[in-house]
Amino acid sequence: MLKIAYSPIYTYPLPPGHRFPMAKYELVAEQLLYEGTVSEENFFSPDLLKKETALLAHTEAYWNKLNTLSLSEREERAIGFPVGERFVLRGRHIAQGTIQCALFALQHGVAMNVAGGTHHAYADHGEGYCCFNDQAIAAAYLLRHGLARQILIVDLDVHQGNGTAHIFRHEPRVFTFSMHGARNYPLRKERSDLDIDLPDGMEDGPYLALLRNTLPRLVDEVQPDFVFYQSGVDILETDRLGRLRISREGCRQRDRFVLELCRQHQIPIAVSMGGGYSPRLSDIVEAHANTFRTAQEVFF
Numbered sequence: 001m002l003k004i005a006y007s008p009i010y011t012y013p014l015p016p017g018h019r020f021p022m023a024k025y026e027l028v029a030e031q032l033l034y035e036g037t038v039s040e041e042n043f044f045s046p047d048l049l050k051k052e053t054a055l056l057a058h059t060e061a062y063w064n065k066l067n068t069l070s071l072s073e074r075e076e077r078a079i080g081f082p083v084g085e086r087f088v089l090r091g092r093h094i095a096q097g098t099i100q101c102a103l104f105a106l107q108h109g110v111a112m113n114v115a116g117g118t119h120h121a122y123a124d125h126g127e128g129y130c131c132f133n134d135q136a137i138a139a140a141y142l143l144r145h146g147l148a149r150q151i152l153i154v155d156l157d158v159h160q161g162n163g164t165a166h167i168f169r170h171e172p173r174v175f176t177f178s179m180h181g182a183r184n185y186p187l188r189k190e191r192s193d194l195d196i197d198l199p200d201g202m203e204d205g206p207y208l209a210l211l212r213n214t215l216p217r218l219v220d221e222v223q224p225d226f227v228f229y230q231s232g233v234d235i236l237e238t239d240r241l242g243r244l245r246i247s248r249e250g251c252r253q254r255d256r257f258v259l260e261l262c263r264q265h266q267i268p269i270a271v272s273m274g275g276g277y278s279p280r281l282s283d284i285v286e287a288h289a290n291t292f293r294t295a296q297e298v299f300f
């Protein structure tokens with residue numbers, strides 16, 4: 001069964017005029033239920049991330065600052081959300097959701113989080129709407145508990161997975177792959193194990209060809225026994241921040257390619273949703289919903 005991490009706490013009330021499409025989490029879950037792609041039993045409500053688990057990827061100083069709400073103004077501004085108690089709890093549930101997804105993926109082949117992919121979070125600070133790095137924590141968790149030997153992180157959000165790349169820069173058991181807009185945030189990029197910088201305006205054909213030429217080779221070389229996939233939909237042509245010109249269908253084919261490859265190679269895969277900033281909320285929700293629909297089709 002496709003297990004999906006979701007909780008109402010994923011929706012964090014934002015000040016009026018805030019640009020982040022916070023409503024998408026609830027809408028994606030509702031849409032999947034409404035159309036019958038999943039039923040209530042597919043969903044689980046994640047537990048709360050513990051400090052000792054967070055410290056597998058984050059510094060104690062940063063953890064303490066978040067949990068005592070004592071970030072500096074500058075640190076809070078870098079994150080981009082008002083950092084209150086509920087925001088930190090939200091982040092802890094989301095990150096734990098990705099860990100639990102990883103455990104479900106070991107059983108069922110795939111599991112998905114209706115949030116996460118917070119790849120701009122570093123060990124010691126957050127930025128770009130990210131406070132805890134869910135996939136980094138979950139990857140470190142699998143290694144620590146002997147549940148994976150070699151992990152591949154496939155980050156196809158339009159923004160580079162800078163925090164993830166930095167956290168694992170000295171960890172050979174986690175291979176970080178990021179394919180992202182060359183001219184997009186973050187302007188100062190980290191070095192992933194493999195970075196592919198995409199030119200502005202890239203369309204479906206060349207984008208998918210690049211992915212198809214790269215990912216199977218990577219799977220052969222890295223020989224992962226676990227994959228984390230960051231499936232951001234800010235590659236869409238409708239995206240306000242993306243700078244690429246990928247259609248919704250192209251985005252769906254991207255997801256299908258990643259999921260089918262893992263299925264073929266019998267590599268468990270945990271998916272976190274990542275970003276999406278199309279002005280019309282329905283464009284974001286539809287593209288994210290496609291990732292879940294595709295997982296159902298490919299695996300079940």
Ligand SMILES: [Zn+2]
Binds near residue numbers: 157234276
């Ligand atoms: Zn993004």
